[in-house]
Amino acid sequence: MKNSVICFLFLLVYAAGLNLYSQTQFQNKKVNIEIISSQDKVLQNSTLKVCIKAVIDEKWHINSDKPSEDYLIPAKLSIQNDSIFSLQNIRFPEAEKLTFAFSEKPVSVFEKEILVFADLIIPKALNDSLKKITFQFSYQACDNQTCLPPATAEADLEILIAQPEEIITPINQKYFQISSAETENDDLFAGLESAGMFWILVTVFLWGLALNLTPCVYPLIPITVGYFGGQSEGRTGKLFILGLLYLTGMAITYSVIGVVTALSGAILGSLLQNPFVVIGIAAVFVILSLSMFGVYEFKLPDFLVIKAGGAKSGVFGAFFMGLTMGIVAAPCIGPVVLALVTHVGSKGDPYYGFTLFFFLALGLGLPYLVLALFSGKIKSLPKAGIWMESVKHIFGLLLLGMALYYLNPILPKGIQSFVLPVYLILSALYLLFVDKDANKISAYKWIKTVLSVIFILSAIYMFVPADKDKLDWKEFSAADFEKVKPGKKVILDFYADWCIPCKELDALTFNDSEVKNILLDYERFKIDLTSAMSNETENLKNMFVITGVPTIIIFNSDGEETERITGFIPAKEMIEKLNNIK
Numbered sequence: 001m002k003n004s005v006i007c008f009l010f011l012l013v014y015a016a017g018l019n020l021y022s023q024t025q026f027q028n029k030k031v032n033i034e035i036i037s038s039q040d041k042v043l044q045n046s047t048l049k050v051c052i053k054a055v056i057d058e059k060w061h062i063n064s065d066k067p068s069e070d071y072l073i074p075a076k077l078s079i080q081n082d083s084i085f086s087l088q089n090i091r092f093p094e095a096e097k098l099t100f101a102f103s104e105k106p107v108s109v110f111e112k113e114i115l116v117f118a119d120l121i122i123p124k125a126l127n128d129s130l131k132k133i134t135f136q137f138s139y140q141a142c143d144n145q146t147c148l149p150p151a152t153a154e155a156d157l158e159i160l161i162a163q164p165e166e167i168i169t170p171i172n173q174k175y176f177q178i179s180s181a182e183t184e185n186d187d188l189f190a191g192l193e194s195a196g197m198f199w200i201l202v203t204v205f206l207w208g209l210a211l212n213l214t215p216c217v218y219p220l221i222p223i224t225v226g227y228f229g230g231q232s233e234g235r236t237g238k239l240f241i242l243g244l245l246y247l248t249g250m251a252i253t254y255s256v257i258g259v260v261t262a263l264s265g266a267i268l269g270s271l272l273q274n275p276f277v278v279i280g281i282a283a284v285f286v287i288l289s290l291s292m293f294g295v296y297e298f299k300l301p302d303f304l305v306i307k308a309g310g311a312k313s314g315v316f317g318a319f320f321m322g323l324t325m326g327i328v329a330a331p332c333i334g335p336v337v338l339a340l341v342t343h344v345g346s347k348g349d350p351y352y353g354f355t356l357f358f359f360l361a362l363g364l365g366l367p368y369l370v371l372a373l374f375s376g377k378i379k380s381l382p383k384a385g386i387w388m389e390s391v392k393h394i395f396g397l398l399l400l401g402m403a404l405y406y407l408n409p410i411l412p413k414g415i416q417s418f419v420l421p422v423y424l425i426l427s428a429l430y431l432l433f434v435d436k437d438a439n440k441i442s443a444y445k446w447i448k449t450v451l452s453v454i455f456i457l458s459a460i461y462m463f464v465p466a467d468k469d470k471l472d473w474k475e476f477s478a479a480d481f482e483k484v485k486p487g488k489k490v491i492l493d494f495y496a497d498w499c500i501p502c503k504e505l506d507a508l509t510f511n512d513s514e515v516k517n518i519l520l521d522y523e524r525f526k527i528d529l530t531s532a533m534s535n536e537t538e539n540l541k542n543m544f545v546i547t548g549v550p551t552i553i554i555f556n557s558d559g560e561e562t563e564r565i566t567g568f569i570p571a572k573e574m575i576e577k578l579n580n581i582k
Contacts, residue, residue, distance in 0.1 A: 030057040030141035031153045038176045039542050040169045041162035045124035046478055046543055047088075048159065051175040052077060052116040054137055062139040064095035064108040072107070073140040073150050077116055080134045084123050089560045091117040100144065109142075115175065121482075126161050133157045167535050168542045176545050201359045208363020242318040243369040249322020250368075251361035255354045275410045275496075275530075285403035288321065292396030322365065390444065393435050394451065397427045409497050421459035428452035428459075470506075471516050473526040476540075484523045489581055490555040491522045494546050497530040501568040502550040512571035518578045522554075556582050 031054055038049040056062055063072045077090050093114050097106035120133070137153045162168055170176075401423060408419050431452045439445045473493065474480065484490060493510075495502035509515060529537045529549055540546070544553060554563040554577070563577050 029151060029153070030060045030148065031055065031062060031137065031139055031151070033135065033137045033153045033155045035135050035155050035157040036172050036175055037157060037159065038170060038172060038545060040171050041160040041166065042122050042168070043162055043164065043478075043539060043543075044122060044126050045482070046122050047482075048120040048122055048543075049176055049545060050118055050120050050157065051172070052118070052135060052137065052155075053113065054110070054116065054139075054153070055113050056111055056141070058112075060141045060143050061096075061098070061109040061111045062141050064110055065092040066095070066108060068097075068105060068108045073138075075110065076138040077118060078136050078138070080136060083133060085131075085133050086121045087118045088121055089117075089119045117176075120159075122159075122161075129161050131159050131161065133159065165535060168539045170542045170545070173545075201355070204356050204359045205363040208360045209366065211360075211364050239373050240369075243371075243373060245318040246322040247362065247365040247369050249319045250365040251322075251358050253323050254357040254361035254364075278406055278410060282403040282407040284320070285399045285406070289396040289399035289403070292392045292399060294392070390435055390437050390448070394431070394448070397430070401427065409499065409503070413497070417462070421462040424455040424459040424462075428455040431455075471510060471519055471524060473524045476525040476527040478543075481525065487557065487559075489522045489557050490525070490559075491519065492525050492527055492544070492553040492555075494527045494529055494540075494544070494549050494551040494553075496528070496549045499549045504568050505550050505552075509569060509571045509574050512574075515571050515574055515578070518575065522578075554578070554581055558582075 033055075034053045036051040036053060038051070042048045063074055065075045067074050075092065077087065079085055079087055093110070093116070095108040095110055098109055099106050116137075134154055134156050137155075138150060139153070140150045141148045401420070404419055404423055408416055411419060428451075431448050435448075476492070481490070481492075493505075495505075510519070527540055529541065529546070544551075550565075550567065552563070552565040552569075553561055554565075556562045562581055565574075565577070569577075
């Protein structure tokens, strides 16, 4: 009987202790985590970007990764100790500063939901095609009165190991379109949102105006003046209508990008820089140039012309050019479009996306409405006559030249350096010795001669060998990249042969003497993304989350990504960024 009582009491105490332990564990679990991958599969000996979404119970907070007091336990992210995988470049979000009774100064904490980003290092020589990795998120949860003991939340991520010839597809991209530059833009939008929608639209419109200062928007100026100057017969009213249609076409192009972005969360930069798109743009220039030489004329169908009561030549051409010019400008306006795409993609509202991109295009296209009006004033100065047809021929030559300008990067490398200068010389000879119809007008003959001389001098300059004192860049390989990182500062330059801003970077930025001196301390890799449809290109783009070229990624000596530059950047700005890297 005595033994039975003792056994009963022992079981009672054990059950009470088990219940207390269970309650403590349950109460202490205040955070749940989810692991989000950036790719559907990964290559061996590569890096996978992952996002850890941590959801914190309401009325509770956890200490940040860098708590303001030494005695507070920080949040940490790790992988279970026996794993062959490892984490690098762990990036926690910015913490909140809250005041509590137990501390004299504000405490650095996380609340509600946070996203933690990290690079998962995939080793080589993996035997299995499917691997499971257990992530551990350590934290200490507190409310306004109580702090619980430290706890750990766990979640598994299954990754599929791909073969070298397989295509790797990016997934969950709305989480991974975030870099240091984009975070600054998010902060900007957060401030603007508090000010109201009006100021967001004003800011985006001003961004569009500022985009006209970027390098590959410059060529649009002679195209615009040339096209509208050859269509207008000097009539301001018609010029305004054509310019308005041009602006509308450009606005529609970017508005569609905004809607698709909001619905899909995807960036269209790589599509806008696809070589097939470049060929299409060149074809548009050729088509438009032929109209300058009188091969045909853009106009509405006859039955619509009759209803409208007059000729409407150039209407379709102006609208179509506007649609196309948005794509032409895209390679140079990556940073702004990237910021907008990231912001719009996170909202998921197609109407909001349409509105923001529409105002961006209005800002970008407004100067060309002014140029359209100005182009007519150029033609209206002298009296009308045969010289107008000769002016059209000059504009046609400009349009053909721009077709070659955009097409040149995807031509065979052996002829790339000869195409434009040879064309300029032929154009000059045509103006001087073939197109003589308006030579009786001395002012026109003088302008034509000066223009021909400029063409010839430009061609001679293009034939001069480029500066041979250039930086040496290594061809990228994942093994070499991991070998030097961490330990040395690294710069990656993602380019394509058909990318015009990439060539401007090489000629104007990386060729600057001060930039070259600074980069001598860097390990330098060039990454060729010319073959846009190849598996290798797709895998590299996915590995580094590349949305368009040129893209420059800079790592500090600790192996952390500290700068991501999309689009052309002048030497002065590059020097400032490089000098800030430790």
